[in-house]
Ligand SMILES: Cc1cc2nc3c(=O)[nH]c(=O)nc-3n(C[C@H](O)[C@H](O)[C@H](O)COP(=O)(O)O)c2cc1C
C-alpha cells in the first residue's frame with residue numbers, strides 16, 4: 001500500500017459513517033455524504049479510509065466521487081452557492097445573477113475564494129422553477145431572487161398551488177402536513193383488508209399510469225413484481241425529480257409526505273415487499289428532515305414496522321439517477337450507469353430483486369384510488385386518461401406554480417388559469433414535458449392535455465412541465481441551455497449520447513452565437529436522430545427531442561443568415577457548471593494535467609488582486625448571507 | 636433446452652438455438668454486423684451501439700450483440716436508419732479521439748462512408764501518454780471507452796480493481812484512485828487490460844518504445860536495468 005498523507009485527521013470520520021457500515025457497499029453514498037458534511041470535501045485520505053471501511057476498491061470509490069456533481073475531491077468553500085442557469089431561471093436573468101455574485105467576489109463560476117469561505121457554481125435546474133431565479137445556498141433554497149429590490153426568500157421554498165381540483169394537492173400549500181393532520185392511513189387499512197391481487201386489480205382498473213415520464217401502467221408493473229420469483233422484494237419511490245422545469249414532487253413531499261409514504265405502504269402490501277427506499281435528489285436537502293420526521297411519525301403509528309420499513313437515500317447531483325436502473329445502481333453504491341433492459345425492474349430491480357419503482361406523484365394517486373375505488377376515480381379526467389394530473393407551470397406566465405387539473409383540460413385553459421402570458425406579451429412557445437420534451441406553439445393551444453391527444457399532437461406529457469416563453473424570447477438561447485444540460489448530465493456509457501450530447505451542445509452553441517457553420521443543421525439532425533434511435537437509455541433517446549421539434553417548428557432558426565443574437569451580451573462564458581468548467585479544461589488540455597489528482601472539482605482562485613481578497617474576506621464571518629454578496633447594498 | 640428459433644435476417648431465414656444473440660445468428664448466415672465494445676471475454680454492456688439493427692415492430696434500434704433472437708423476428712442489419720446511426724457514431728468517434736491505432740474502426744469508416752472531418756471545431760478528448768510502469772503505457776487520447784480494461788481488471792477476470800472511471804459524460808476517462816501512478820495502485824501488471832484493448836490506448840511498453848524510435852538494445856537495458864523508468868513523463 002502506498003503511503004497516505006494524513007494531514008487530515010480521520011478521527012471525526014468514523015463516528016460519522018459508522019451507522020452505514022452494515023449497509024456494505026450500499027452505504028457508500030451515505031458515507032460519502034456524511035464525510036463531506038464533516039470535512040467539506042472528500043480528500044484522498046478520507047476516500048481511502050472509506051474504501052477500507054466499506055471494503056470497496058479504491059478505484060471504485062474514486063469513480064463514484066467523480067460521477068456525482070455534488071461530491072468534491074478538492075476543497076470548496078464553507079458556503080456554496082449554486083445558481084440555476086436552466087431555462088426557467090434564465091428567463092429571469094439567471095446569468096446576470098450569477099455574474100453579479102461572481103464579480104462581487106472576484107470569482108469565476110466554479111471557483112472558490114482563497115480563504116475557502118465561498119464557492120459559486122452554475123447549476124442545472126434545482127426544481128424551483130416557479131420561484132425563479134433560484135439558487136441553492138448550502139442546504140437552503142433561495143428563491144425569487146431580485147437584485148433590483150434586493151429581496152429573496154431563503155429557506156423552505158413557498159408552495160404555489162392552484163387548480164380546479166385539489167385531490168393530490170389537498171394538503172399542499174400550507175406547510176408540512178403532520179400525521180395528526182393527515183389522519184390515519186385509511187386507504188392502507190382498507191387495502192390490507194383486501195386480497196393482494198384485488199389491490200393490484202383495483203390499481204389496474206383505475207387506469208393509473210406512471211407520472212415519472214414513461215407513462216407505464218402502474219397496476220401492470222405491480223402485478224409483474226407480485227408474480228416475480230425472488231426475495232426480498234422492494235418498493236422504491238423515485239424522488240429524483242431533476243427534469244428541468246419539474247417541481248411537483250418537491251411540493252408533494254414537502255407539504256404532504258404521508259401521502260407518498262401511504263402509497264408506498266400500499267404498494268408494498270400489494271407485491272409483498274418488506275423494504276422500501278425513497279431516492280431523493282441531492283439538490284433537495286431541505287426535504288430530508290421533513291421526510292425523516294414523517295417516517296418517524298409513521299413508525300410511531302405502526303404503519304411502518306418490521307414487516308415494511310422505508311429508508312431514504314440522498315442522490316448527489318446526477319439527473320441520470322432518475323432513470324430507474326441508474327437509480328438502483330446509485331442505491332447500490334455505484335456510479336449511476338443505466339443498465340441494459342431487459343431484464344426489467346419488476347423481476348431484476350434493486351439488488352437484482354423484484355422491484356416496483358414509482359414516481360412520487362404516481363404513489364400519491366394510490367391512496368386516492370384505494371379509498372375512492374377505481375370506478376369513482378375514473379370519473380376524474382377522460383376515458384383514456386383518467387385521474388388528476390399535476391402540471392408544473394413556469395416561465396413567462398403571470399402565476400407560475402403547480403396546477404392540479406383533471407386530464408382533458410386544454411393548454412389554453414391551463415394558461416388562462418395561470419393568468420396568461422406575463423407582461424401582456426404574446427405567447428411564443430411552451431416547452432412541454434421538460435428538457436426531454438418538445439415545443440408547443442399557438443397552434444397547440446387547443447390540444448386537450450390527455451395522453452392520447454398529446455401523443456397525436458407529438459407532445460410528450462413527460463413529467464408535466466409547461467414552461468412558457470413569450471414572443472420576445474430567443475429560442476436559440478433556450479435550445480443552447482438544453483444542449484448544455486444534456487451534455488452535463490449524460491452518464492457517458494453509450495456512444496451515441498456520450499458524444500452526441502457534446503456535439504449537439506457545440507452546434508447549439510454556434511447557432512446561439514450566430515456562428516453557424518455550413519452543414520450544421522444536417523449535423524444536428526444526424527446527431528439527434530442517432531441519439532434518439534440508438535442510445536441505451538431514455539436520456540440519450542430524448543436528448544434531441546426538443547431540438548428536433550424546434551427544427552420542425554422554426555426552420556428559420558437554423559439558417560445561417562438567421563438573426564444574429566447579441567453575441568457578446570450572452571458572452572460565451574464557457575461551460576460554467578460546477579465541476580464541468582474544470583472537466584472541460586481537462587478534456588481540452590489534459591496535457592497540462594499534473595500528477596496531482598485533485599483537479600476535477602472547483603479551482604481555488606489564487607487571488608490576483610488584494611482588493612478581491614479583501615472582498616471575499618469580508619464575506620466570511622458573521623455577515624449575513626444577504627450582505628455577503630449583495631453589492632446592491634454596498635455600492 | 637436446445638429449442639430452435641426461426642427468424643429472418645435481411646430477408647434470409649435462419650434457425651438458431653434459443654438464447655442466441657442476433658449477432659451470432661447473423662454470423663451463421665454470413666451476415667456481418669460490426670462491433671466495437673463486444674468481446675467474448677467480457678460481459679457485454681451494449682454500449683458502443685455500432686451493432687444496432689432494426690427489428691420490425693420496435694421503435695428503437697436494438698443492439699445485436701445482446702438481443703436474443705426471437706421467434707419470427709424480422710431483422711434488418713443495414714436499413715437506412717441503421718446505416719445513419721453507424722455512420723454518425725463513427726464520425727463522432729473520429730472527431731473525439733485519435734483513431735490512428737484503431738485500424739478496424741478506420742476500415743468501418745470506409746465501409747460506411749463516414750467522414751472523419753464531419754464535425755469541425757469539435758472538442759477532442761486528449762491527454763498525455765501515461766508512462767508510469769515497466770509493463771504498459773496508457774494513452775487515453777486513443778481510448779474509445781469500451782470498458783473492457785475496467786472489466787477484466789475487475790469481475791471479468793482479475794479482481795484487482797486498479798482502474799475505474801473518472802468524470803462522466805463526454806469527459807469520462809479511465810483512471811486510477813486519485814490518478815495515482817500504476818505502481819501505487821493494486822495493479823499486479825497482469826497485462827489483461829492491454830490484451831483486450833481494441834486500440835493503442837493500452838500498449839506494451841516495449842512496443843511503445845520501439846514506435847518512439849528507441850532501439851531494441853536500449854530497451855533491453857532499460858528493462859533489465861531498473862524496475863521503473865526514472866524518466867517518467869509525469870513529473
Ligand atoms: C434520464 C431519465 C431521468 C428520469 N428521471 C426521473 C425522475 O426524476 N423521477 C421519476 O419519477 N422518473 C424519472 N424517470 C423515469 C423512470 O425511469 C421511471 O420510469 C419511473 O420512475 C417509473 O415510475 P412511474 O411508473 O411511476 O412513472 C427518468 C427516466 C430517464 C430516462
Ligand code: SF4
Nearest residue numbers: 491493494497537540
Ligand atoms: S443514453 Fe446517455 S445517459 Fe443513457 S446510457 Fe447512454 S450515455 Fe448514459
Ligand code: SF4
Nearest residue numbers: 778779781782784832
Ligand atoms: S483503454 Fe482500451 S480497453 Fe480500456 S476502455 Fe479505453 S479503449 Fe477500451
Ligand code: FES
Nearest residue numbers: 084089126128129
Ligand atoms: S430551478 Fe431554474 S430552471 Fe428549474
Ligand code: FES
Nearest residue numbers: 681683684686700
Ligand atoms: S458491439 Fe454491441 S453495443 Fe457495442
